[in-house]
Amino acid sequence: MRDFGVYIHVPFCAVRCGYCDFNTYAPGEGEFSSRDDYVGAALAELALAREAMAGDDRPARTVFFGGGTPTMLDAAALAALLGGVRDTWGLTADAEVTTEANPDSVTRESLATLAAAGFTRVSFGMQSAVPHVLATLERTHRPENVARAVGWAREAGLAVSLDLIYGTPGESLADWHASLDAAIALQPDHVSAYALVIEPGTRMGRQLRSGEIDPVDLDTQADMYEAADARLTAAGYGWYEVSNWARTPDQACRHNIAYWTSQDWWGVGPGAHSYLGPRIGPHGEAIEAERWWNVKLPRAYAARLASGDSPEAEREPLTADDLALESVMLRIRLAEGMAVADLPERRPDAIAALVADGVLDGRAALAGRLVLTLRGRLLADAAVRALT
Template identity: 50%
Template sequence: MPSAPPPGDPAPADGALPASALREVTGRPLSFYVHVPFCRVRCGYCDFNTYTADQLGPGGGPDAWLAAVHSEIDLAARVLGEQAPEVSTVFFGGGTPTLLRPSQLTEVLAHIAGRFGLRPGAEVTTEANPETIGPAELDALLVGGINRLSLGMQSAVPHVLATLDRVHTPGRALELVGLARQAGFGQISLDLIYGTPGERPQDWQASLDAVIAADPDHVSAYALVIEPGTAMARRVAHGEIPPTDDDRQADYYLMAENRLKAAGYENYEVSNWARDRSHRARHNLAYWRGDNWWGVGPGAHSHVGGVRWWNLRHPARYAAALEAGHSPAQAREVLDADTRRIERVLLELRISDGLSVEVLTASERGRLPALAARGLIEREDERIRLTLDGRLLADAVIRDLLD
């Protein structure tokens, strides 16, 4: 979640949605995102809505968070009503969800299931910091219904982890892949960051080799972005570390594509690779396809039927709103038809299934031949997809298409 959401419009105290949004509830899959804002240490590059223990204050700790989250699930059930479909995916993100006891996470899942039901085969993911989880926790999570694990590995190289302020040892995430397999997890993802200041090509190659040796089902690899206001941005400003290098990050992306493809992974979204279609992250696909999701927790964002809203950010303020019987939404925006169409272009063009040409206006369709001639897109069966070169320039391709 970005550090500065848009100002938006006032959100109703009861959380009510317009009739137009409610009419779309039954027509699309429903997902839940649960934001756990707690971290032991705040990484220098992170601008997510996270808090260490000394930043929480009265009413902001895990117990208050848990009570508030349960209240917001009840609120979601009242707002969406009986027409809400069973939930297709649930994602516990953070922060560090595995700082909580497994029973706290699985109680939240049970509450969502009790209120809405879970579709057969529903994907339920938790992010996990490698140093906060072991065999006992893995067993408890799996028994409680969490069936997918997303491990924040970031790098296999000690000095890169140190620059990122990550506290886990390089091999711990890899060890956890094996432990999760032994526990019975059938969906395991490793997350990487590339382009960290001081990361050499051989460092990135070592991380890719380590990931492939661990044999996860899914790999995410994100270019490091140094966000304003973060500790890393201050280090760059003071000349302590160099800024990121776009050309080097492009080279590292190509290394990832080549190495992962050779190992049998397919790229299905610009920054994500999976063993096959069955191992794609269905929760993230719900975002990219514009489905409905309810974001539970401090600072969480939601989208239902063209209405987008975001919660109060600080855990204590979030919990206080729900304790008072109010929606925790800070603000919201109702998207008009053209904004929703543009967002379809922005999001669906990033996935390998591509974008239907019919979504584009006549003038936008007129720009397709030039983009194809530059080798940035390909067109097949009235769908357009980014080529590998197009993925490297995805934002520019989309900008050129929509201008």
């Protein structure tokens, strides 16, 4: 039996950062008429979800509030949404409940309220400890706000993750080292480090086309990734996915692991995606795996639910071949890798070539598992192409 999780998309931000291409809205960008309308619409979707999953009595093992900036909602609203999940499916006794947050979008009181409501974990968007890098990313917090927010989260008994971005235009290797050292000094339970990708439709993408900023040097980004792995490993963190490190295996993000291992989840909110794997329906019928996603615009989402209609925009059935290919794309990113036997097709020549190129661990391959080396983590997409 697969685990079941819930993702809740909160599409609000104080400002839209120049690199962001997520389905988020700053004030005046097509929000709901009020934040209360969003909460009401999300709770209405939860009611529809319960009907759609009639006969499936799995409680949620993970709940993840993402965005946007979920903590743009007040803590009582977030608690009400978690209460809606609890009323709809229930939570396992050891449920992991995470919210993303900006360091300047929380208070000591709001974090205490979230902990009392059942949240167990907060993921702060630190991004950098260097003011000029934060300015280029158009982040609004000051570096010192991160330490204060982490301290409040610790007081509330919440586990703490810090999100970092590397490869920002104008960011030097020394800048990145300073950010890593600042993050490690705060002793978080978990660190995520993502390479900046400048998407064409973003403000930063337009700045790149006009020559206002320089393109990111991929070799420098690779050096930054290696520096992150070296510094985090030396500080006692272990990598468990290409972009994620945890102090102990128990502090890895279980919700994200559920995505990478093709567990089931329901996505609530405008633009949110959901996935249910192959299963038996309420009348004993076989149902193939499927993915679906909601309409993106907040007002369209709210209008559909207000009229009692599903907010679903499109649905995609997934064949066994689709699932096998996706499994390679996702599982190869994990430190445990994947079994050679789980490849859609046996590719001994491709595996041998990847081992010879230092992308796959040779000893693991001989034992029947495909595990990326440090070099392989930098070339994960190429490994997937070779194996599929």
